Amino acid sequence: MRVVVVGAGIVGAACARELARAGCEVVLLDRGGAAAATTAHGEGNILVSDKEPGPELALAQLSRELWPRVLAEPRARSATTTDGRRHPGEAGVAEWDAKGGIVVATTAAGAAALREFAAAQRSAGVTATELDDAELHAAEPHLTRGHTAAVHYPDDAQVQPAGAATLLLGDALAAGAVLRTGCTVTGPVRAGGRLTAVRTSDGTVAGDAFVNAAGPWAGAVSASLGAPIDVRPRRGEVLVTTPQPPTVFHKVYDADYVGAVASDETAVQTSAVVESTRGGTVLLGSSRRQVGFAEAMPVAVWSAIAAKALRLFPGLAGVPVMRAYGGFRPFVPDHLPVIGADERLPGLWHATGHEGAGIGLSVGTGRIVADLLCGRTPPIDPAPFSPNRSTVAIEEGT
Structure with missing residues (x-):
């Protein structure tokens, strides 16, 4: 499966990492530079303390469980490197601090x-x-x-946001993902009612699935593709x-x-x-x-x-x-992330709407997206995050 991920912030990098490690051919697009926008302007929070019982807390608990594993894997691989080069995703760049x-x-x-x-x-x-x-x-x-x-x-923890994104991105690239920066999505290419490619400022990019992980720009990206979601x-x-x-x-x-x-x-x-x-x-x-x-x-x-x-x-x-x-x-008006397939446009997926919790929730989001795209059962129920819920999906003409 060829998957195009739009947005190379930490959520997009987490999605690309999971998908590439699952065997997908991954192309990661970003309008600017990797981790240069929302991710670079965060504090690095990985919190369970600020979330009431419900879907977002479940996602936070999943992510908190995954973070130490994600950090350990590149470290273990870099330790076996034979050519003396440091792996670009070595765990130290993330500055993990389980301070509470x-x-x-x-x-x-x-x-x-x-x-x-x-x-x-x-x-x-x-x-x-x-x-x-x-x-x-x-x-x-x-x-x-x-x-x-x-x-x-x-269980509250902290990472250095750009460093953590670098780790995830380095892991995705090591698994075969390709990064293209300075590449703005401008419109869709459809065949048989399905999204088969996106037009960009740097040419057309084809794929079997497209993940909108553009953060605050996800609303604009979704609108340009003809399936707008209410992300501001x-x-x-x-x-x-x-x-x-x-x-x-x-x-x-x-x-x-x-x-x-x-x-x-x-x-x-x-x-x-x-x-x-x-x-x-x-x-x-x-x-x-x-x-x-x-x-x-x-x-x-x-x-x-x-x-x-x-x-x-x-x-x-x-x-x-x-x-x-x-x-x-x-x-997002209902304060829940937007994760999953868009029923209005087959081939389009979303992974956005985390507001200030995107750093912490990124790895759990990536796991859910990869599980759904690869036909596996996610570790938590993804239904509450559906992009098709009435508070998120914007009807055409409104």
Whole structure:
């Protein structure tokens, strides 16, 4: 089977990896450079802590199970290399850090909501342990004492996004996939009502199946192919401090982060998310706002992010911020990824709509796509992610 994957971000790379390793002939197309857009502007979150029981949590749990295996496989193969060359997907580039997460409430209402949320997650198999004051101070000595509850999630982890995507892409290429960059999809070629090729800015590319993994641009790609789905860009920003002595030891965020993720508000939403990197910098997030593909990063958004981060870690007040970056995430109105075959156009598949969770959910998404395309039963039920659901598929003429 020849499969064309549109989008070489981390989700597209994960799909290409699984498909190529399953024996498919894979061509990976990207309008720009590999992992150069949404993936390069993320924090690298691999979270179970922010997802309520349901399909997305099941996908997060699958992905969390797969990530260590995915990281180990290229490392094992590179160790057997006989020509002395380093495999491009060697696991160290991903900077895997199974640091765990701590969710903190700072109000009485927030504490009650956090405890209820954690109890529901525990019923779905998530390890979520409430910390008392002494335990929290031992885990995060620089955290504010003005908290009302804290829950530890040991399964939360972090990767360096571009590095992780490089690993997945290197593995796909090693299995025979071909990458073509600077290649924008412009339209379909159909035969007998089926998608048989895509027209691009660099010629026509034929295939047996086509996976739309274009992230925030997936809506535009699907529309250009005549089967539009409701995937929109939602912008987020992150601040990066100068390197610091060890200050933050887990991914720490305010309990209101979950509400911001699930919000449909078009105006800016901010919540405190604070974590360190292997290089010693501290990442401060997060924001969400629907502004189309506008590139501007208003200082007011940076200020709101910083102010909320300081509520959790007051000691960061004198730390310089050396840069800020922002990017677009694929937003879907019902907040579920879009994974599966499009019934309106045989041959077209989708793997998008993960919004800010794409890094963490990428490997599980790739596994589901490959299983479905190869006629295998996926490890979790893919039905809730169907692109044919009414909240996603856009009827022609609307």
